[in-house]
Amino acid sequence: MTDPKHITEAPDESRGSEISIEQRQVAGLSQGAIVRRRFFQHRGAVVSLIAFGLLVLLAFSSVGTVIGGSGEYAVDTTSGTLGIDGFRIAGWWDKDWWTRYPIVNGGQPTITLWPFSIGEHPFGQDDLGKDMFARVMRGTQQSLVVVFLAGIISTIIGVVVGAFSGFYRGRIDSLLMRFTDVIIIIPILVLGAVLATTFGGDALTIGILLGAIAWTGLARLVRAEFLALREREFVDAARVAGASDGRIIFKHILPNTVGVIVVNSTLLMSAAILIEVSLSFLGFGIQTPDISLGQLINQYQGAFNTRPWLFWWPGIFIIIIALCINFVGDGLRDAFDPRQKRVPNFNGPMSEMRRWWAQRGADRAGAVAPGGSAIDASAPDGSSRGGSTEDR
Amino acid sequence: MNIKRGAAGAAVIAAGALVLSGCSLPYESEVIEGTEITVSWNDIIDNFNSSSTSGNNIANSNVTYLTTSSFNYYDNSPELVQNTEFGSYEKTSDDPLTVEYTINDNIVWSDGTPLDEADMLLSWAYIFAGVTDEEGAPLFNYANPRADLASATPEIDDNKLVLVYDKPYVDWEVQFGIGSVAAHAAVQLAYPEIEDAQEAKDQLVEAIQNKDSEWLAPVAEAWEADFQSANTPESDLVKLSYGPYIVEDLVEEDYVTLVANEEFAWGPSPKYERITIRQIADPTAQVQSLQNGDVQVASGQPTPDVLQLVQETETADYHTSDEATYEHVDLTFNNGGPFDPATYGGDEETAKAVRIAFLKTIPRNEILEKLIHPLNPNAVVRNSILQIPGSPMYDPIVEANGSAEYAEVDIEGAKALLEEAGVETPVEVKFWYPEGNERRAAEYELIATSAALAGFDVTDDSEPNWEFTDTAANPTNPHDAVIFAWASTSLALTGTDQYLGTGQPSNFGGYSNEVVDTRLSDLETELDEDEQIQIQIDVETELWADGYGITIFQFPGLTAWDQGVEGIAPAPLAPYYFWNFWEWAPSDGATAE
């Protein structure tokens, strides 16, 4: 459970040399390399990133997707089979999310862990015989579309609004910030629900809508960064050198705020999937025949007691997505703003035991080891590392 | 736990206990002291006048059903039952149609004021728009005023009212009744200076007889507005009762508690001292609170999961049955689509062939089997447009109306019809269902895949809004076929012209058939039952032959109740399971000790 550093370095003497090791690690590296290195030290974030990548791959490769078209049901008039309007790209899973298959095993999941077998319908079937695995995968796709659309759009709007507001100050600032206040004061669920009822509920629309309303917090943060940064010398220098406003904003100041932006965008994305779920729960989200995880969970919420597989599978995927994004966000925050990282000021029981074990060996050898309390007394110096990031 | 509750509950509420032996009447109350039943419904009362435009809905009617008595009511067959302990009515003449209503003696409102002819006259004044303002509009904002039926001020006598109809009227038996508002209450709320109830009634009778609209205007206003109340009303006049229960406690959107009416002695006696109706909208939540014991009765539209949840609840019994609401597909005749003769250059026959071909492909049995049978194993395909399965007229009508043509999916027949008509396939049908409604989306899937085999391309035209029903904005229905449900609230024969008649407000498909129009207006004035059946057969034969649309199934209803309660017998028509509330009783096991 200790930080990976402790394991790689000699645990006995690590306390005193910790800082210099850390400093040595980042010496001579670019900001990007430092960030990357710090991010990869966050085990949770790395695992989450990999898991998330696998999830995206699984969701899109398994059942394929449909591109273009109205997204509504269409019937093949020759065979009388149901399809979805649009160009269909098939995946490796041979079932799709709209066909009614004959019900196998009372609709229960056919997946078994021992002996491992996937079976006909690993996640079970709903009352019409639709394959839950395909539905959950399609729902994951659509939820991911919502998440990414909302994340990208709200980031763009938030950055632009915040940047202009913070850079130009004065009238533009107060106008933009009052506009931000107007959006902020309307609870996001209200705004989302009202807009979704008006503009209809497919994944694209909901994603765009959420993006259009979720940017307010980011705009405020970016504005605060800009207010501080525009007073800095390098901005003056750029201005004297004759750089245009646009160039100063996007080439000089913006790169310095990327930490705040990246971290908050991930938080926005994890919020977006939960808002989509809430909207669906209230019946204002994505509508059939389109599927999202929230809509699935809402559709089958009554099945919680009776056919739990209908309720749990989509729920688990929601949690996995949100959890992955949150952990990645945490890793990014640590990477961009390591001030909260701190060398532990006490020794965990594990290291104490290890030390005790080592000491025992040393005692046998007849040497006298220093007491643990002496190590504790050396106050950790974490704040010096904070100097490497921008002031807030 | 039940046992303990009964004893302690009685002790706690003993102070407010009812006087059961104080009654001088031979009537014996069977109210068991200290008993209370909590039931759930998806909405509760917010208006004590369930007759006014704003108050006329099922939630209000359910409560006023408990606080009023009536000349007749629907049981769970459904059949109309007379309640002679309250009063009687008698048709004394067919021409002109004359009905004499008599209220029994000793029937009083809960404040002790007798219920008499003044209350009946007030009912006449709003039901038949007896009093109008200067512009001729009905003074009372009644939900469905019929100025054309009985315009003459009725004769009144002690507890008696003689209603003379202007023309014969088929549904006369359910047309008139006494509402939930006391005549003296409406007057006293409008004119607080009139303190004596009898005086208030006398003045009201006089004003109605003289059509004194100026004096009546405040009464009409009080009749509508003063009875709106989402919480326990401040004035006792608002919650006056002449039924077995009185509203005791009302909390907005939460619950209403009714307590047994001490004065009540004219009808079957209820057993529970209190009935609490809790508002729980979601059927799963209702069943969960039944499991938890929060409520003793739950009801609603089941899903397979709700049903299974009920089945797994060991402490509950349940009943699945048909409700009066039925699902149907309607076709559009005037929007230039595949079912409109104009598309084929006005060729009626071709359009009709396309319509019939389409209806023949609708897999009604499959829909029933896949979607409804899991919820109500006894459900049957509905084959009559006018009558609900199980009603006395249903069988004779179905036998003769031509619905047998559509009994089974007939792909080959449909193909042949299309070929004969010389229509190019695939025929595109824009099919509407309410977006987000899972069951109808599934119905669409079944219909679309079946119809495709015969050469129909049924496209998904679902929208969240029912825009086509706004006839002002959409004079013609943009969808070629729509699926939705009509809800019936009574067995009345009239009212079907609203959606079948030419140009009527609920006729969204632009259907028009002269025979149907005239026969339906015949039906309104036909008093002979055999004739009534014949007329309905005539109408339906036209409808089925025209390919007007197709009926599919009755909505399944589920009522579940705790085993500590007995006497619950769900009914398909309003007031649903409330209809026999006086028979509800704690079951023997719960009260024996």
Added chain:
Amino acid sequence: MFSFVARRLVATLLVLLVASFVVYVLTAVSGDPLEELRGSRDPDAQAKIADLANKLDLDTPPVLRYFAWLGGAAGCLVGNCDLGISVARGELPVTEVIATAMGSTLQLVTAATILAILFGVAIGMTTALRQYSGYDYTVTFATFVFYSLPVFWVAVLLKQYGGIAFNQFLGDPVIPWWFIPIFGLVTGFILMAVVGGGLATRIKTFLFTGLAGAALLLLLDVTGWFAEPSIGIVGIILFSVANALIVASLTTGLRDKPALIAFGIAAVGAPVALWFPFQFLFFFGNAWWTIALVAIILVAIGAIVGWLFGGDRRGNLARVVGLAAGLGTIPLVFDQMFQRWATYESIIPLSSGVISTIGSSTPAIDRTDDYWLQMLDSLTHMILPTATLMLISLAAYTRYSRASLLEVMNQDYVRTARAKGLSERVVVMRHAFRNAMIPIATIIAFDFGGLIGGAVITETVFAWKGMGAVFSDALARTDVNLMMGFFLVTGVLAVIFNIIADLLYSALDPRIRVS
């Protein structure tokens, strides 16, 4: 300071005005309030449609209709509110609907916020102090999981397991024998992780708390406490001692003799000694003010005792002992409620157990005039929805206070305090804690919007009739007036919360006032 607040207030009111216009128009164009009627075959549907179209002035375009609405709403400023009628709620005036709905939601949101702050800050701070320990990792992971949970998911699970299943357990409260040692192990392990320290301390903590936990559970099981729970004088003594120890260890430390005596007299002695006389007060008072009175009496006793024993730091000691003594009100109040347990069980309709899954009160209890019974009833109804809302915001508060304290602990002045040789307790509680609280003040305002959203869903699951139901009804029926009522309440509350946050912020952090 005043002009700062005044300026902000005017600006916010303008924002509120514009936002109300946006909500009005957006809601109005989102659907048709008469939709339900249009699909009705009732013969009176047409009359109703005409009637409502007239009442709601539907022929006027929404943009103009807004100003008519605004005119009515402006009346609220002079005490003559007219927010129109609600189609979704039987054409009642919106003001009436909102007045009823607001109460229960405020109750829910306030309780959840307070609990979330209390627990969130406590957990967040302890994880910060034990950073990168197993405890920290576990809690961090758990908060991320909670952070990622959909609200209604939590609500549905709590309803099933915390409500229905728990009630079934209460119906026949038999604890399986194997559960008791497991409970002891888990309790010991958790507390060991929280307390931390060296190996020896950990083993001691583990053994002590584990045994105590198991013993307590065994005692409760053997005495049939779960069937007939009560607190009584024993419970009050136990709670008071624990309370005094916790407050003392956080404030003065356990080595401070005079302080300990003061705590012993005021925080343990006073509630226990006054338990009997207070019975009469509670019984005859039968209202909320008796609680306030008891709290005031206890705080006063605590303050006086603290002052007397305080010596040269009497001000400080008077404050903390007063606080500890005041907290003694809690077991007294709970004792009152639990005394009515049997009566309560006999009145409520539940077949077993007491945890209700619907609504905010039991009708039969509302009819009684026993304040304590009603309070118990509120408690059993509020526990699940409050827990749901709390769990969701708890995660946020934990994360933020952990981050905040970590940031503060790395500041120079904390290092200075350590260097001076101050004990860890003094460094954390005196120097770091207050500064770490500053950012939390602003988060409360931010969190509010999320809580309202969460309340909408929680209320739906638990069939509460609050603002959540107002919102979903309004949107489902396109009831613009009702939606505006909802928005007015949440908007005004958001404004108030923001102003409170501003004030708190400037009070906690003097630098803000300069700008």
